[in-house]
Amino acid sequence: MKIGNLLISQYDGGQNRPVILDVKRTFPKLSIIEQSFDTVNDEFENVNKHFEIPAYHEVEQRQYVISGKVNPNLKWKVFLLYYSGETPELAKELCPKTCALLKRIPNIYKAFFSVLEAGKSIPAHNGPYRGYLRYHLGLKVPKVSPPCIRIKDEIYHWKERESILFDDTWEHEVMNKSNQERVVLIIDLLRPLPLIPNQVNRFIANFLLKKVRIKKVLHDVKKLNLIGKKTK
DSSP states (O other): OHHHHHHHTTTSOGGGOOSEEOHHHHOGGGHHHHHTHHHHHHHHHHHHHHOOOOBHHHHOGGGHHHHTSSSTTSOEEEEEEEETTBOOHHHHHHOHHHHHHHHTSTTEEEEEEEEEOTTOOEEEEOOSOTTEEEEEEEEEOOSSSOOEEEETTEEEEOOTTOEEEEOTTSOEEEEOOSSSOEEEEEEEEEOOOOHHHHHHHHHIIIIIHIIIIIHHHHHHHHHHHHHHHHHO
16 A cells, blocks of 8 residues: 555645545535435434444454544444445345445445444544545434544534545544434545556555455454344
8 A cells, every 4th residue: 555655645735635625526426425315314224223233343353443442332333335346235235225326426445334322432543545535424413512523633523414525544533522423424435536546546445455455354244244133
């Protein structure tokens, strides 16, 4: 990824790259998701009803430092919808309409429901790879002491039905001091780049990372999905 980051830094603005980007201008097709908010939200409720959503570090062990080390008695939970061309079977079963919507949006790398339990915060960290941008759509946001995210030196408070697109390779952290859970749909999309660096980025994201890491994540997700359905 170091070589990829070095290449992309020549096109993304480097140290002057934007922190928050315009959703409609950068990825206009995301309007498909926003126009179907009620459908996506209803299918999250279907997941929550029929499945015990695992903690992030149970899905992806390398996330333990930001998922399980701080506030270990509280959970940051994720339900994977899509990862590098793969859709878990349970996502197809419980969220068929959302999965169909995601297929209509080009350049998606990863998508998942992100759930922060009441009082759960996420420590400051940086995304490892500059080849994608991160989109959040607020599904359920407490109105009292609403959770917020700090990205570099900008602070954003989530709002239901509102979206934000940002570069998560800047340091960012989440503060949730509310007494209710916060639910967000997260979508990672390949960063818009000129032809040659775009091809390199696709190769890194969809082949190198898939070979090294993503297959294990999807394998672990499959096992967790079977366990979650039995215990719910």
